[in-house]
Amino acid sequence: MEKMVTKELDVYFSEIKKVLKRYSIEENDEDKIMEILSESISKMIALMREGKSAHEKFFSDIKLNSVDAIIGFDNNYKIFLWNKGAEDIFGYKLEEVTGKDFSILIPEYLINEGEKEFLIKVIAERSFLKNYETERITKRGEIITVSISRFAIFNTKREIIGSVGIVRDITKEKQLEKELREKENLALVGQVVSSIAHSLANPLNLISGNTEYLLMNKKPGEKDFDELKNIMEETNSISELIRSILDFSRPLELKKEKLDISELLNEVLEKIKYSFEGKDINIDKQIHGSDFIILGDTFQLKDAFINLFVNAIQSIKIKGNISIVLEKNEYEIKFSITDTGSGIPEKDLPNIFKPFYSTKDYGKGTGLGLAITNKVIKEHGGSISVRSRLEKGTTFTIQFPI
Numbered sequence: 001m002e003k004m005v006t007k008e009l010d011v012y013f014s015e016i017k018k019v020l021k022r023y024s025i026e027e028n029d030e031d032k033i034m035e036i037l038s039e040s041i042s043k044m045i046a047l048m049r050e051g052k053s054a055h056e057k058f059f060s061d062i063k064l065n066s067v068d069a070i071i072g073f074d075n076n077y078k079i080f081l082w083n084k085g086a087e088d089i090f091g092y093k094l095e096e097v098t099g100k101d102f103s104i105l106i107p108e109y110l111i112n113e114g115e116k117e118f119l120i121k122v123i124a125e126r127s128f129l130k131n132y133e134t135e136r137i138t139k140r141g142e143i144i145t146v147s148i149s150r151f152a153i154f155n156t157k158r159e160i161i162g163s164v165g166i167v168r169d170i171t172k173e174k175q176l177e178k179e180l181r182e183k184e185n186l187a188l189v190g191q192v193v194s195s196i197a198h199s200l201a202n203p204l205n206l207i208s209g210n211t212e213y214l215l216m217n218k219k220p221g222e223k224d225f226d227e228l229k230n231i232m233e234e235t236n237s238i239s240e241l242i243r244s245i246l247d248f249s250r251p252l253e254l255k256k257e258k259l260d261i262s263e264l265l266n267e268v269l270e271k272i273k274y275s276f277e278g279k280d281i282n283i284d285k286q287i288h289g290s291d292f293i294i295l296g297d298t299f300q301l302k303d304a305f306i307n308l309f310v311n312a313i314q315s316i317k318i319k320g321n322i323s324i325v326l327e328k329n330e331y332e333i334k335f336s337i338t339d340t341g342s343g344i345p346e347k348d349l350p351n352i353f354k355p356f357y358s359t360k361d362y363g364k365g366t367g368l369g370l371a372i373t374n375k376v377i378k379e380h381g382g383s384i385s386v387r388s389r390l391e392k393g394t395t396f397t398i399q400f401p402i
Helices: 002-022 027-049 054-061 084-090 108-112 115-126 171-216 225-249 261-272 298-315 346-351 369-379
Strands: 069-073 079-082 128-137 143-154 160-169 257-260 280-288 293-296 319-328 332-339 383-389 393-401
Touching: 069 084, 084 160, 108 115, 115 128, 115 143, 115 160, 143 171, 171 225, 225 369, 257 261, 257 298, 261 280, 261 298, 261 319, 261 332, 293 298, 298 319, 298 332, 298 369, 298 393, 346 383, 369 383
Parallel strands: 280 319
Antiparallel strands: 069 079, 069 160, 128 143, 143 160, 257 293, 319 332, 332 393, 383 393
């Protein structure tokens, strides 16, 4: 029995090594992985003599030292292998994921799009998947971009008995690529818009001035009053859009100084309380801790925060709540603002921070507010994320490293 098991394990071991070579793992890394697997297999044989569940113990003892996540799945796609890289990337400990379905790592919107079924089908039909770029969700609820290579594991009868996935976190890499493209695009937009803005400035000022003069001699209800008022509003909207584009396309010049986020929030709340537009809005503020100090530009951050509050207020139709939570740990300061407004459609969430993308009705926004907020937060070394459900509300979360 023992010889037969050892022979099958040798074949199994050889198959893993062949597959690892297909995925361009560096030789040193490969040898290290195989060395550790070899040690674990020896334990597995010893445990078989004791009549214990060698299959489970084998994989629970594996400690694969790789910055990439190495995750093993059985035939039912339950997790049984979870290395230190997986723990670092996803935030779960081995005992938290063992026996759990691999879908706990897939964002809900991708599950709804059928990604789980797609991955199962690929392994069943082709037995491998290489450098597949997608998104995953961490224990903290953060969406990360990953590159996945996955291969099936066979027994001596060439039956699939499980699979192993190698997951690389490429979030920062993709973000850098995206930011580079955006900067290149913005530089071009800035040049074009700057030229257009100067050309339009005088005609717009002339139209605005003449329209305002004509309105001064008109009363509501008189002939042409509504038409003149519409011209005035549209002219002001165009002027605001041009100013916003120019502001967004210019590089930010931050005047950083020590500031306390909690004090800045108090200033913002004092300023926006006059923007409720007759709505019944309750604001709940929770501050956990003290000394929320960062190096930042007070003016830029205040504008960014105001924009988030204005969005929250506008999303509430008549009555609702806005909750603010400010907290910190040894690594970061986290600020979140949650409203009970109309929410954002799921299809719009991936685009919400893109320039000129707006979910508001025509004429009620430039589509640059959240893009500018995102830009300001990133220039401060922070990050901003959004969660939302239609008719339930939206939460924006900002994190600043300490």
